[in-house]
Amino acid sequence: MNVGAVVAAALADLDVIVERDPSVDSRVDALLHPALPALWTHRIAHGFYVGRRRRIAKALSNCARLVSGGVEIHPGATLGRRVFIDHGAAVVIGETAEIGDDVTLFHQVTLGAVGWWRDDTRPPDARRHPVVGSGAVIGAGATVLGPVVIGDNALVGATSLVLTDVPAGCRTTPPVATISAAGPRPRTTDTLQLVASTGCW
Numbered sequence: 001m002n003v004g005a006v007v008a009a010a011l012a013d014l015d016v017i018v019e020r021d022p023s024v025d026s027r028v029d030a031l032l033h034p035a036l037p038a039l040w041t042h043r044i045a046h047g048f049y050v051g052r053r054r055r056i057a058k059a060l061s062n063c064a065r066l067v068s069g070g071v072e073i074h075p076g077a078t079l080g081r082r083v084f085i086d087h088g089a090a091v092v093i094g095e096t097a098e099i100g101d102d103v104t105l106f107h108q109v110t111l112g113a114v115g116w117w118r119d120d121t122r123p124p125d126a127r128r129h130p131v132v133g134s135g136a137v138i139g140a141g142a143t144v145l146g147p148v149v150i151g152d153n154a155l156v157g158a159t160s161l162v163l164t165d166v167p168a169g170c171r172t173t174p175p176v177a178t179i180s181a182a183g184p185r186p187r188t189t190d191t192l193q194l195v196a197s198t199g200c201w
Contacts, residue, residue, distance in 0.1 A: 006043075009043070009081065010040065011027070012081060012082050013030075013036065013039055013040070013082065014027040014030040014031065014036075015027070015030075015082075016082040016083075016084050016102075017030035017033045017036070017084065018030050020084050020086065020104060021033065021084075021086060033088075034068055034069045034071075034087065034088045034089075035068055035069075035071050035084075035085035035086070035087070035088030035091070036068075037064050037067045037068045038064045038065065038068035038071035038072075038073055038085070038088065038091075039073075039079070039083065039085065041060050041061070041063065041064035042061070042064065042073045042075065042077070042079060043079075044060060045057040045058075045060040045061050045064070045073075045075035046075050046076070046077070046078070046079075048060065048075065049075035049076050054075070057075035057076075058075060060075070061073060061074065061075045068088055069087075069088050069089045070088070070089050070090045070091070071085060071088045071089075071090075071091045072091065072092045072093065073091075073093045074093060074094055074095040074097070075095075076095035076096060077093045077094065077095060077096070077097040077098070077099070077111075077129070078097070078098045078099065079093075079099045080099055080100045080101035080102070080103065080134065081101045081102070082101055082102050083099055083101075083102075083103050083104075083105070084103070084104045084105070085104075085105045085106075086104065086105070086106045086107065087106065087107035087140075088107060089107045089108065090107060090108045091105055091107065091108065091109050091110075092109075092110045092111065092112060093111045093129075094111055094112050094113055094128065094129035094130075095128070095129065096127040096128050096129045096147075097111045097129035097130055097131070097132070098127075098129075098130075098131045098132070099111075099131075099132045100132060100133050100134030100135070100136070100152065101134040101135070102134055102135050103132050103133075103134065103135065103136050103137070103138075104136075104137045104138070105138050106138065106139050106140040106141075106142075106158070107140050107141075108140055108141045108142075109138050109139075109140070109141070109142050109143075109144075110142075110143045110144065110145070111129055111130045111132065111138075111144050112129060112143070112144070112145050113128040113129055113145065113146065114128075114145050114146045114163075118146075126147070127147040128146070128147060129146075129147065130144045130145070130146070130147065130148050130149070130150060130162075131147075131148075131149045131150065132144075132150045133149070133150055133151045133152035133153070133154065133168060134152050134153075135152050135153040136150050136151070136152065136153060136154045136155070136156070137154075137155050137156070138150070138156040139155070139156055139157050139158030139159070139160065140158045140159070141158050141159040142156045142157070142158060142159060142160045142161075142162065142172075143160070143161050143162065144156065144160075144162040145161075145162070145163055146163060148162060148163065148164055148165050148166070149165045149166070150162070150165075150166045151165070151166055151167045151168030151169065151170065152168040152169070153168060153169050154166045154167070154168060154169060154170050154171065155170075155171035155172070156171070156172050157171060157172050157173045157174050158174070159174045160172040160173075160174045161174070
Protein backbone atom coordinates (compact mmCIF):
# COMPACT_ATOMS: atom_id res chain seq x y z
CA MET A 1 0.00 0.00 0.00
CA ASN A 2 1.47 3.34 -1.01
CA VAL A 3 1.70 6.37 1.26
CA GLY A 4 -1.19 8.16 -0.43
CA ALA A 5 -3.47 5.18 0.11
CA VAL A 6 -2.43 4.91 3.76
CA VAL A 7 -3.18 8.60 4.35
CA ALA A 8 -6.53 8.32 2.55
CA ALA A 9 -7.52 5.31 4.66
CA ALA A 10 -6.51 7.09 7.87
CA LEU A 11 -8.52 10.20 6.96
CA ALA A 12 -11.52 7.99 6.10
CA ASP A 13 -11.26 6.42 9.58
CA LEU A 14 -11.31 9.87 11.17
CA ASP A 15 -14.26 10.97 9.04
CA VAL A 16 -16.29 7.89 9.94
CA ILE A 17 -15.76 8.58 13.64
CA VAL A 18 -17.01 12.16 13.16
CA GLU A 19 -19.97 10.86 11.16
CA ARG A 20 -21.08 8.08 13.54
CA ASP A 21 -20.13 9.36 17.00
CA PRO A 22 -22.32 12.30 18.09
CA SER A 23 -19.80 13.27 20.78
CA VAL A 24 -17.06 13.92 18.18
CA ASP A 25 -17.27 16.98 15.96
CA SER A 26 -13.90 17.19 14.21
CA ARG A 27 -10.99 15.11 12.96
CA VAL A 28 -8.89 16.46 15.83
CA ASP A 29 -11.41 15.10 18.35
CA ALA A 30 -11.53 11.84 16.41
CA LEU A 31 -7.80 11.37 17.00
CA LEU A 32 -8.66 10.79 20.67
CA HIS A 33 -11.25 8.11 19.97
CA PRO A 34 -10.35 5.04 22.09
CA ALA A 35 -10.70 2.45 19.31
CA LEU A 36 -8.60 4.32 16.76
CA PRO A 37 -5.20 2.99 17.94
CA ALA A 38 -6.48 -0.56 17.57
CA LEU A 39 -7.71 0.03 14.02
CA TRP A 40 -4.59 1.82 12.82
CA THR A 41 -2.24 -0.64 14.48
CA HIS A 42 -4.21 -3.53 13.00
CA ARG A 43 -3.52 -2.27 9.49
CA ILE A 44 0.22 -2.47 10.18
CA ALA A 45 0.03 -5.73 12.13
CA HIS A 46 -2.03 -7.41 9.40
CA GLY A 47 0.66 -6.60 6.86
CA PHE A 48 3.28 -8.28 9.04
CA TYR A 49 0.95 -11.24 9.62
CA VAL A 50 0.32 -11.78 5.92
CA GLY A 51 4.07 -11.47 5.37
CA ARG A 52 4.56 -14.35 7.86
CA ARG A 53 6.23 -12.13 10.48
CA ARG A 54 3.64 -13.23 13.00
CA ARG A 55 5.48 -12.55 16.24
CA ILE A 56 5.88 -8.87 15.34
CA ALA A 57 2.21 -8.79 14.30
CA LYS A 58 1.03 -10.26 17.60
CA ALA A 59 3.28 -7.94 19.62
CA LEU A 60 1.77 -4.91 17.83
CA SER A 61 -1.73 -6.27 18.43
CA ASN A 62 -1.03 -6.69 22.16
CA CYS A 63 0.30 -3.13 22.42
CA ALA A 64 -2.80 -1.78 20.67
CA ARG A 65 -5.05 -3.66 23.09
CA LEU A 66 -3.36 -1.94 26.03
CA VAL A 67 -3.87 1.59 24.71
CA SER A 68 -7.35 1.10 23.20
CA GLY A 69 -9.30 0.03 26.28
CA GLY A 70 -9.21 -3.67 25.45
CA VAL A 71 -9.98 -3.81 21.73
CA GLU A 72 -8.48 -7.13 20.67
CA ILE A 73 -8.17 -7.57 16.91
CA HIS A 74 -6.18 -10.62 15.87
CA PRO A 75 -3.65 -9.58 13.21
CA GLY A 76 -4.94 -12.33 10.94
CA ALA A 77 -8.43 -10.81 10.76
CA THR A 78 -9.40 -8.94 7.59
CA LEU A 79 -11.06 -5.53 8.03
CA GLY A 80 -12.64 -3.48 5.28
CA ARG A 81 -12.73 0.29 4.89
CA ARG A 82 -14.39 2.70 7.30
CA VAL A 83 -14.96 0.13 10.05
CA PHE A 84 -16.20 1.92 13.16
CA ILE A 85 -15.82 0.48 16.67
CA ASP A 86 -17.89 2.61 19.03
CA HIS A 87 -16.51 2.89 22.59
CA GLY A 88 -14.32 -0.12 21.90
CA ALA A 89 -14.09 -1.69 25.36
CA ALA A 90 -13.78 -5.49 25.28
CA VAL A 91 -14.28 -5.97 21.54
CA VAL A 92 -12.76 -9.27 20.34
CA ILE A 93 -12.21 -10.11 16.67
CA GLY A 94 -10.77 -13.55 15.90
CA GLU A 95 -8.03 -14.61 13.52
CA THR A 96 -10.11 -15.74 10.53
CA ALA A 97 -12.85 -13.10 10.87
CA GLU A 98 -13.65 -11.01 7.80
CA ILE A 99 -15.33 -7.63 8.15
CA GLY A 100 -16.67 -5.70 5.17
CA ASP A 101 -16.81 -1.96 4.50
CA ASP A 102 -18.80 0.52 6.60
CA VAL A 103 -19.43 -1.94 9.45
CA THR A 104 -20.23 -0.65 12.94
CA LEU A 105 -19.37 -2.66 16.06
CA PHE A 106 -20.35 -1.51 19.54
CA HIS A 107 -18.57 -2.32 22.80
CA GLN A 108 -18.24 -5.89 24.08
CA VAL A 109 -18.86 -7.44 20.66
CA THR A 110 -17.24 -10.83 20.14
CA LEU A 111 -16.57 -12.28 16.70
CA GLY A 112 -15.20 -15.57 17.93
CA ALA A 113 -14.84 -19.28 17.35
CA VAL A 114 -16.99 -21.96 18.93
CA GLY A 115 -14.06 -23.56 20.77
CA TRP A 116 -10.98 -25.66 20.12
CA TRP A 117 -12.90 -28.90 20.70
CA ARG A 118 -14.89 -28.18 17.51
CA ASP A 119 -12.26 -26.25 15.59
CA ASP A 120 -9.69 -29.06 15.89
CA THR A 121 -11.94 -31.17 13.66
CA ARG A 122 -11.97 -28.59 10.84
CA PRO A 123 -9.47 -28.70 7.94
CA PRO A 124 -6.28 -26.72 8.72
CA ASP A 125 -7.16 -23.74 6.52
CA ALA A 126 -10.87 -23.65 7.34
CA ARG A 127 -12.41 -20.44 8.63
CA ARG A 128 -13.30 -20.53 12.33
CA HIS A 129 -14.71 -17.01 12.79
CA PRO A 130 -17.58 -14.97 11.32
CA VAL A 131 -17.83 -13.02 8.09
CA VAL A 132 -19.58 -9.67 8.54
CA GLY A 133 -21.01 -8.12 5.39
CA SER A 134 -20.69 -4.49 4.41
CA GLY A 135 -22.96 -2.03 6.17
CA ALA A 136 -23.80 -4.42 9.01
CA VAL A 137 -24.28 -3.17 12.56
CA ILE A 138 -23.54 -5.36 15.57
CA GLY A 139 -24.97 -4.08 18.85
CA ALA A 140 -23.38 -3.86 22.28
CA GLY A 141 -22.61 -7.17 23.95
CA ALA A 142 -23.50 -9.28 20.90
CA THR A 143 -21.66 -12.56 20.46
CA VAL A 144 -21.26 -14.09 17.00
CA LEU A 145 -19.56 -17.48 17.04
CA GLY A 146 -18.22 -19.81 14.38
CA PRO A 147 -17.89 -19.55 10.60
CA VAL A 148 -21.29 -17.91 10.17
CA VAL A 149 -22.13 -15.11 7.74
CA ILE A 150 -23.76 -11.84 8.78
CA GLY A 151 -25.17 -10.50 5.53
CA ASP A 152 -24.79 -7.00 4.12
CA ASN A 153 -26.75 -4.35 6.03
CA ALA A 154 -27.89 -6.86 8.66
CA LEU A 155 -28.49 -5.69 12.21
CA VAL A 156 -27.46 -7.88 15.14
CA GLY A 157 -29.29 -6.60 18.21
CA ALA A 158 -27.48 -5.87 21.47
CA THR A 159 -26.68 -8.98 23.56
CA SER A 160 -27.69 -11.37 20.75
CA LEU A 161 -26.03 -14.79 20.63
CA VAL A 162 -25.66 -15.65 16.95
CA LEU A 163 -24.72 -19.20 15.94
CA THR A 164 -26.27 -19.31 12.44
CA ASP A 165 -26.17 -17.13 9.34
CA VAL A 166 -28.11 -13.85 9.33
CA PRO A 167 -29.36 -13.03 5.81
CA ALA A 168 -28.64 -9.65 4.23
CA GLY A 169 -30.92 -6.89 5.49
CA CYS A 170 -32.33 -8.99 8.36
CA ARG A 171 -32.04 -8.39 12.09
CA THR A 172 -31.71 -10.43 15.26
CA THR A 173 -33.71 -9.48 18.34
CA PRO A 174 -32.67 -10.95 21.68
CA PRO A 175 -35.05 -11.27 24.63
CA VAL A 176 -35.92 -7.94 26.20
CA ALA A 177 -35.85 -7.45 29.97
CA THR A 178 -39.20 -7.76 31.72
CA ILE A 179 -40.34 -5.28 34.35
CA SER A 180 -42.11 -6.46 37.48
CA ALA A 181 -43.68 -4.53 40.33
CA ALA A 182 -41.31 -3.36 43.04
CA GLY A 183 -41.38 -5.47 46.18
CA PRO A 184 -39.81 -4.92 49.59
CA ARG A 185 -36.19 -3.81 49.56
CA PRO A 186 -34.01 -6.94 49.67
CA ARG A 187 -31.60 -7.58 52.49
CA THR A 188 -27.88 -7.78 51.67
CA THR A 189 -27.89 -11.56 52.10
CA ASP A 190 -30.80 -11.88 49.64
CA THR A 191 -28.93 -9.82 47.05
CA LEU A 192 -25.79 -11.95 47.41
CA GLN A 193 -27.84 -15.10 47.03
CA LEU A 194 -29.48 -13.73 43.87
CA VAL A 195 -26.12 -12.79 42.33
CA ALA A 196 -24.56 -16.12 43.24
CA SER A 197 -27.46 -18.01 41.67
CA THR A 198 -27.07 -16.49 38.20
CA GLY A 199 -24.36 -18.99 37.27
CA CYS A 200 -21.62 -16.39 36.89
CA TRP A 201 -19.65 -17.87 39.73
